[in-house]
Amino acid sequence: MWPFKRFFGRISSSARNARPLYFFNTLGGAKQEFTMPARAHTVRMYNCGPTVYARQHIGNLSMFVFADTLRRVLEYNGFEVKQVINITDFGHLSSDADEGEDKMTKGLRQEKMAVTMENMLKLGEKYTAVFLEDLRALNVDTSRVEFPRASAYIKAEIALVQTLLEKGYAYEGKEAVYFDTSRFPAYGELGGVDLEGLKEGARVAVSEEKHHPTDFVLWKKDAKLGWDSPWGKGFPGWHIECSAMINATLGKQIDIHTGGIEHIPVHHNNEIAQSESATGKKPLSRFWIHRAHVQIGGSKIAKSEGNVVYLSEVIERGYSPLSLRYLFLNAHYRSPSNFSWEALEAAQNAFLRLRRSIDSLKNIGAGTPPEMYRARWHERANDDLDTSGALAAMWEMLRDEELTKETLKAGILDADRLFGLGLDKDDPVAEALWMKQFGVLVEEDAIPERIRTLLSARDGARKEKDWANADKLRKEIESLGYTLEDTPGGVRVFKK
Numbered sequence: 001m002w003p004f005k006r007f008f009g010r011i012s013s014s015a016r017n018a019r020p021l022y023f024f025n026t027l028g029g030a031k032q033e034f035t036m037p038a039r040a041h042t043v044r045m046y047n048c049g050p051t052v053y054a055r056q057h058i059g060n061l062s063m064f065v066f067a068d069t070l071r072r073v074l075e076y077n078g079f080e081v082k083q084v085i086n087i088t089d090f091g092h093l094s095s096d097a098d099e100g101e102d103k104m105t106k107g108l109r110q111e112k113m114a115v116t117m118e119n120m121l122k123l124g125e126k127y128t129a130v131f132l133e134d135l136r137a138l139n140v141d142t143s144r145v146e147f148p149r150a151s152a153y154i155k156a157e158i159a160l161v162q163t164l165l166e167k168g169y170a171y172e173g174k175e176a177v178y179f180d181t182s183r184f185p186a187y188g189e190l191g192g193v194d195l196e197g198l199k200e201g202a203r204v205a206v207s208e209e210k211h212h213p214t215d216f217v218l219w220k221k222d223a224k225l226g227w228d229s230p231w232g233k234g235f236p237g238w239h240i241e242c243s244a245m246i247n248a249t250l251g252k253q254i255d256i257h258t259g260g261i262e263h264i265p266v267h268h269n270n271e272i273a274q275s276e277s278a279t280g281k282k283p284l285s286r287f288w289i290h291r292a293h294v295q296i297g298g299s300k301i302a303k304s305e306g307n308v309v310y311l312s313e314v315i316e317r318g319y320s321p322l323s324l325r326y327l328f329l330n331a332h333y334r335s336p337s338n339f340s341w342e343a344l345e346a347a348q349n350a351f352l353r354l355r356r357s358i359d360s361l362k363n364i365g366a367g368t369p370p371e372m373y374r375a376r377w378h379e380r381a382n383d384d385l386d387t388s389g390a391l392a393a394m395w396e397m398l399r400d401e402e403l404t405k406e407t408l409k410a411g412i413l414d415a416d417r418l419f420g421l422g423l424d425k426d427d428p429v430a431e432a433l434w435m436k437q438f439g440v441l442v443e444e445d446a447i448p449e450r451i452r453t454l455l456s457a458r459d460g461a462r463k464e465k466d467w468a469n470a471d472k473l474r475k476e477i478e479s480l481g482y483t484l485e486d487t488p489g490g491v492r493v494f495k496k
Contacts (some may be wrong), residue, residue, distance in 0.1 A: 019375075021077050021382045023256075024334060026191050026264060026288040031384055034287065036255070042080040044250040045071065046285070048242065048259035048267070049085040049147070052127035053107030057308040058324065058339065059294040059301030061134055065328045065420075066291045066385075067258055068140045072418050073381050084146045084249045086242060087131075089124030090117075091150075091220065091235035117225055121151055134311045137321040139422045148245045150236070154227050156244040157236035160278055161218045161229075169277040170218055173209035177219040177231050182212055184273040190288060191264035216270050239270035246275070246284070257285035261292055292336045294328075301339070309339065317341070318436075320429050322421050323348035329387040329419055351421065352437070355430040357398060358412050358423045360489030367406030369414040373397035381418050390418055398488065408488040438483045439494035447493050451482055455491065 025032045036043065047067040050056050064085065071081050090104050104120050107127075113119045128149075132142050150157075161177055164170040169183050181187045188195045195214065217237040219229060226234040236244070246254060252275075259268060268288065275284040293300045296307050314324055327347035331337035373393055380389030394415040398408065416423040435441070447455070458473040474484055485492040 019077070019378055019382055021073070022384050023287055023289055024384050025286075026290050027189070027283065027285075029192065032287070036079065040255075042082050043074055043256060044254040045074075045081055045083045045256040045258070046242075046246050046250060046254055047083065047085045048257075048263055049087050050131055051088040051103050052124045052131060053103045054110070054127060054303070055130050055310055055312070056127075056134060057301055057303065057310055058314065059308075061138060061311060062294045062328050062337075063258075063260055063291055064135055064140060065138055065325055066333050068138075068420055069329065069333075069385060069387060069418070070256070070258065070289070071144075072420055073385060076378070076381065076417055082146075082250065083144065084148065084245070086245050087124070087128050087147050087149045088238065088241060089128065089149050089151050090120050091226070091238070115225070120225075124149070124151070134321075137311060137315075138325050139322060139420050146249055148249055150241040150245065153241070153244050153248055154236065156248050157240050158219075158227075158229050160240055160244050160247070160274070161231075161236070163278045164218060164274060167277065169274070171211065172231055174221075175209060176217045176221055176234075176237075178210055178215045179218050179270070179274050179277075180211060181214040181216070181273060184277055186276075187214065187273050188269055190269050190272060193265050193269060216266070218274070239267055240274060242267075242271050243275040243278070243284075246271075247279070252279040252281045253283065254285045256287045256289060258289045258291070261290045264288075264290055291333045295336055295338050296340070298338065314344070318433070319344055319348050320351065320427075320433055322427070322430070323351045326351040326354075326419075326421060329391060332388060333385055348433070352430055352434050354398075354412075354421070355423065355427060356434060356485055356492075357487050357489075358409065359431070360487035360492065361405055361409040361412075364405045364409050364489065366410040366413060367404065369411045370397060370400075370403055370407050373400075373411055374414055377415050377418065387419070390415065394419075405488055435494075438485065439496040442482070442493045442495050451477060451480065451493065455484075455493070459491070 021034045022031045023034050024030070045067075047064070050060055067083070067085065071083055074081050091102060104123065105115055107123050108115050108119055111123060113123065128147070132147070135142055161170065164179060165172070165177065168180075170177055170179050172178075216239060218240050219231050219234055219236060220226075221232050221234040223233060246257075257268070257271075272284050276282045295301065296309070299307055301307055301309065311321060311324070315321060323344060324347070327339070327344055328337070330347060330350075373396065376393035376396075377390035380386040380393060383389070394412070397403065397411050397415075403411070413424055454473050454477050458470050458477075461467075461470040461473060477484060481496055483494045483496060485494065
């Protein structure tokens with residue numbers, strides 16, 4: 001284990017405003033500076049989590065790498081963070097609009113399990129465990145996150161529906177209890193939703209008993225499954241689950257709420273409407289931050305499209321999960337990114353080079369991060385999570401031959417506080433992948449004399465900046481069955 005914490009203590013609260021931190025706030029549609037209210041000590045952040053009816057694909061997982069990176073940037077700026085990722089373990093219909101086949105029921109059928117509440121919760125726990133395992137493989141520290149299950153907050157969800165009914169924001173029909181969106185004039189303000197388009201059925205199918213097309217389910221009645229309530233047996237609506245869990249775990253108002261861009265038109269507008277109507281507190285969240293989709297061949301990754309890749313497949317094909325994390329970091333979260341195996345190969349090569357750079361400095365004591373470069377990656381991270389720009393600043397540092405090994409080591413470890421690539425600890429998976437690709441490391445005293453002579457000549461050419469000759473000498477060494485790795489700790493020689 002690297003002695004990481006010894007070199008980098010937490011930034012003091014007085015340093016929070018040393019460099020402005022900006023996020024693009026969907027509520028308002030612009031970059032805004034993130035600051036904390038007076039006397040507030042902890043950033044309360046809620047990340048919309050998965051419906052655990054099956055394994056999550058890499059598009060889903062990218063959301064939680066983004067959320068983890070967001071937490072890291074906040075902490076880099078000196079903030080304390082309380083992070084909550086909810087687990088929907090029952091009753092999430094296939095669309096945000098409360099229509100279609102229930103996903104958990106679909107999952108039971110796929111697993112050839114009887115459709116019972118006991119089996120539904122059992123299925124949820126099975127795939128929650130898989131989800132958490134995938135997060136840990138991507139170096140998300142799950143011990144620092146709260147993962148509430150929707151099924152554990154039924155009483156709170158029922159109480160919230162009752163409050164909305166008592167305040168006149170909801171009404172009961174034969175099929176469900178609905179929220180009356182006409183009672184909330186600000187409905188649709190998040191993301192500037194085209195309500196006329198919704199009314200015409202672009203996303204919301206009209207039920208005969210709804211008063212308005214945009215009204216949504218707070219409690220879905222079901223005579224066979226669910227929990228008892230004042231309105232009969234059934235399930236809380238998906239939207240009410242999030243509001244109840246936010247209220248219970250973080251409070252009536254929070255600082256940051258995240259999700260995918262698909263959550264903006266319906267789910268998140270519904271959360272705002274029901275939460276603010278019930279509590280009388282506005283806003284529900286000061287910042288709303290949304291991630292764009294990861295695509296394959298220009299199309300959104302989605303099970304419904306049969307267009308999916310799972311982390312297990314990434315690993316089976318010989319890639320490190322952290323190479324996938326590197327790939328996610330190399331694109332801006334608000335821009336749709338395209339996954340391909342070629343792109344992952346390039347990301348893995350970059351990650352392994354970075355991994356080898358820090359490994360070559362393992363026995364070197366860390367000094368102080370170089371301020372010029374540290375300021376650059378801090379600035380890029382603080383500009384709406386420009387992680388690709390922050391990575392570029394780190395690579396620029398690694399090419400600076402005037403920096404000492406101690407300074408380079410400190411710089412890499414400091415930057416990785418933002419990236420979360422696990423560079424502060426040993427990585428046997430990356431080591432094995434590197435050896436498979438480049439061969440076995442040749443210890444210095446075992447390097448043949450002929451190779452030593454060529455290495456010395458190459459070193460002289462590099463010092464004279466005779467890059468053409470240095471490249472020629474490298475190729476001659478490779479023709480003899482050896483490969484070279486230039487690291488901050490010096491050149492390493494491998495035998496294929």
